[in-house]
Amino acid sequence: MPDFNLTYRLANSECRKLKKQSGQIPLTPVSVLIGGNANLDFCKPGLTVAGYRNGFDPKISSLPYNSWIPVAIQEQETADFWVIWMTSMGASRGGTERNELDLRAINQAAKQIDASGATLILILPEPMAAEADPFDTFANWRQGTSSELRSNLPPSTIVLTLDHLQRQVPQAQWFAPRYWSAAKLPAHPDAMTYIGMFAAEVIAQLLRPRIKAIITDLDNTVWGGVVGDDGPENLALDPDGDGRSFVELQRMLVDLSDQGIPISVSSKNTDLQARRPFEERPEMVLGLNDIVYFEASWNAKHLAIQKIAQQLNLGLDAICFLDDSPHERAEARAFLPDLVVPELPEDPEQRVDFLRRSGLFMTPRVLEDDLKRVRSYRENARRQVSAEQSISIEDYLRDLEIKLIAEPLSQANLPRAASLIQKTNQFNLTLARTQKTELANLINDPTIYSHLYSVIDRFGDSGQVALLVAKPTDSGLKILEWVMSCRVFSRHIEHATLTHLGDWAKLNGHTSIIAPYEATDRNGLVADFLDAVGFSSDVDHGNAEFRGDVDLPIEHFAEITNQRAGTRDRTLQ
Amino acid sequence: MNNEIDRLTELFRDILEKPDLILVPELDGKSEEKWDSFSHINLMIAVEEEFELTFTPTEIEESRNAENLVKIMAEKGSNIHW
Numbered sequence: 278m279p280d281f282n283l284t285y286r287l288a289n290s291e292c293r294k295l296k297k298q299s300g301q302i303p304l305t306p307v308s309v310l311i312g313g314n315a316n317l318d319f320c321k322p323g324l325t326v327a328g329y330r331n332g333f334d335p336k337i338s339s340l341p342y343n344s345w346i347p348v349a350i351q352e353q354e355t356a357d358f359w360v361i362w363m364t365s366m367g368a369s370r371g372g373t374e375r376n377e378l379d380l381r382a383i384n385q386a387a388k389q390i391d392a393s394g395a396t397l398i399l400i401l402p403e404p405m406a407a408e409a410d411p412f413d414t415f416a417n418w419r420q421g422t423s424s425e426l427r428s429n430l431p432p433s434t435i436v437l438t439l440d441h442l443q444r445q446v447p448q449a450q451w452f453a454p455r456y457w458s459a460a461k462l463p464a465h466p467d468a469m470t471y472i473g474m475f476a477a478e479v480i481a482q483l484l485r486p487r488i489k490a491i492i493t494d495l496d497n498t499v500w501g502g503v504v505g506d507d508g509p510e511n512l513a514l515d516p517d518g519d520g521r522s523f524v525e526l527q528r529m530l531v532d533l534s535d536q537g538i539p540i541s542v543s544s545k546n547t548d549l550q551a552r553r554p555f556e557e558r559p560e561m562v563l564g565l566n567d568i569v570y571f572e573a574s575w576n577a578k579h580l581a582i583q584k585i586a587q588q589l590n591l592g593l594d595a596i597c598f599l600d601d602s603p604h605e606r607a608e609a610r611a612f613l614p615d616l617v618v619p620e621l622p623e624d625p626e627q628r629v630d631f632l633r634r635s636g637l638f639m640t641p642r643v644l645e646d647d648l649k650r651v652r653s654y655r656e657n658a659r660r661q662v663s664a665e666q667s668i669s670i671e672d673y674l675r676d677l678e679i680k681l682i683a684e685p686l687s688q689a690n691l692p693r694a695a696s697l698i699q700k701t702n703q704f705n706l707t708l709a710r711t712q713k714t715e716l717a718n719l720i721n722d723p724t725i726y727s728h729l730y731s732v733i734d735r736f737g738d739s740g741q742v743a744l745l746v747a748k749p750t751d752s753g754l755k756i757l758e759w760v761m762s763c764r765v766f767s768r769h770i771e772h773a774t775l776t777h778l779g780d781w782a783k784l785n786g787h788t789s790i791i792a793p794y795e796a797t798d799r800n801g802l803v804a805d806f807l808d809a810v811g812f813s814s815d816v817d818h819g820n821a822e823f824r825g826d827v828d829l830p831i832e833h834f835a836e837i838t839n840q841r842a843g844t845r846d847r848t849l850q
Numbered sequence: 851m852n853n854e855i856d857r858l859t860e861l862f863r864d865i866l867e868k869p870d871l872i873l874v875p876e877l878d879g880k881s882e883e884k885w886d887s888f889s890h891i892n893l894m895i896a897v898e899e900e901f902e903l904t905f906t907p908t909e910i911e912e913s914r915n916a917e918n919l920v921k922i923m924a925e926k927g928s929n930i931h932w
Contacts, residue, residue: 286864460910
């Protein structure tokens with residue numbers, strides 16, 4: 278609960294410091310006129326502090342008690358925002374009268390403010406302490422007055438109610454009629470501080486640069502499941518069942534596309550795979566026709582995003598990137614700090630609500646010209662900062678503090694190993710689909726390499742996500758099974774597992790590793806990977822026996838251990 | 851002069867942003883220009899919080915000089931005196 282005195286001191290001292298510290302990134306100056314039928318001076322410290330916190334510098338002037346209507350009509354003052362509170366205390370003369378508001382004059386003042394290019398934020402009369410029950414005459418008066426007021430305002434007005442704030446403030450910190458009598462304060466200064474902060478947050482939402490394009494992920498974002506692993510026919514897309522939340526997000530994207538925000542796709546898939554659900558699943562609300570740029574590849578997503586941004590000719594701060602994976606989001610943020618990357622909730626059911634509440638897709642109507650100059654300064658400053666901060670993919674992976682835990686295959690992890698083999702279709706070397714009973718026979722055989730790997734990094738624990746089984750043959754150590762979940766793609770986990778195998782092979786006197794690759798329409802990335810790390814084969818495409826030396830230098834970024842050390846925070850963000 | 855006067859002086863120094871202010875009975879809005887109607891309410895809130903008392907509107911009005919303020923605070927049970 279904000280405290281007026283504390284906030285007042287903060288506004289006077291801390292904010293000045295903050296302003297000096299943030300030197301090279303100047304806060305956007307925003308002029309605010311504050312007024313109404315009461316003394317609103319005590320909203321100022323809250324508005325100032327929350328303004329700084331939200332990245333703008335409010336230049337607040339307060340209008341004398343009850344003067345905002347004539348000032349607006351006669352155009353005596355101009356500002357970016359007018360924050361006007363028609364208080365219950367003022368309208369009812371401290372609760373003693375049941376007056377009607379001069380709606381015609383208010384309407385005219387509001388229109389005049391709109392015509393001046395400013396935004397009017399009008400706060401409706403607040404609930405009063407007298408409203409003890411729903412039949413109370415004051416409640417009736419206030420609700421009638423509020424709805425008349427609302428219907429008499431031009432549509433450009435931003436209308437705020439205070440009920441939600443009042444629910445959070447203890448009565449003694451809201452209702453303080455002695456301050457009304459002494460100095461025409463409509464509420465306790467603590468409550469007014471809260472209201473000022475709320476007004477600043479609304480202004481901040483209106484100032485945010487408008488999102489002009491969206492780039493979305495596909496797997497587990499616009500449909501449930503992974504098309505490469507599950508196949509298009511098994512994706513969750515039933516609007517009456519487990520696909521509802523995904524289809525709802527598609528609906529939101531189509532609605533935004535209809536409102537002029539182009540949708541593009543960045544997916545880690547082959548182009549062919551990524552398009553199949555669009556062509557084969559009738560439940561898809563989002564169609565290929567709605568998508569402007571369709572980027573499906575195994576490359577890092579920030580490359581695709583950058584390419585799309587250039588093609589759209591838009592700055593990254595006008596582009597919103599949606600992805601269910603915290604890793605993809607973190608990578609995009611690390612490489613493209615200006616990109617707008619909302620922290621999409623893990624639960625798909627919460628995502629549309631979260632995006633609607635984020636205010637990201639709200640359209641500010643004004644200030645564009647006034648603030649353009651300031652904004653361009655700010656953008657220049659930001660670009661310089663991000664150029665200094667830009668990092669390589671190697672640095673990024675190093676920063677992830679990846680740990681690879683290699684556990685030998687055992688009775689305990691056998692079920693997980695078997696299910697990984699059955700479920701993995703993309704990073705799957707042979708598609709041999711070794712059955713559980715066959716796997717069980719390999720346990721404790723010292724001539725066989727069989728390890729299940731878990732991955733932990735600073736974003737959390739991905740669990741047991743890869744399996745590698747190899748056995749000695751006359752021509753070398755031959756891989757029987759090598760599978761890895763797509764959850765840990767692009768983190769050089771395959772490199773780390775291969776390193777672990779290589780070390781074991783050397784210890785056991787092997788000189789080369791044989792990777793028998795069987796091509797399918799989904800596992801092309803395994804062949805690309807083997808090529809990239811220096812394995813060779815005599816065939817360019819299709820089935821091939823890749824062969825590599827155990828001494829091949831393989832770059833990975835994981836610390837490889839044989840057991841879990843304690844537990845780590847799973848949701849470190 | 852007692853401790854309570856010191857506590858009150860601290861509030862005045864803080865709110866009027868005058869670290870060297872000396873509280874004397876004669877202090878009022880005329881002798882101290884920073885003691886305007888805004889900082890007066892500000893002071894009243896701070897006194898109410900710090901000394902755990904509540905002023906009536908009349909008392910808020912009458913407290914616009916230090917002598918009256920201390921008198922009203924004493925009447926309300928605060929152990930404050932010059």
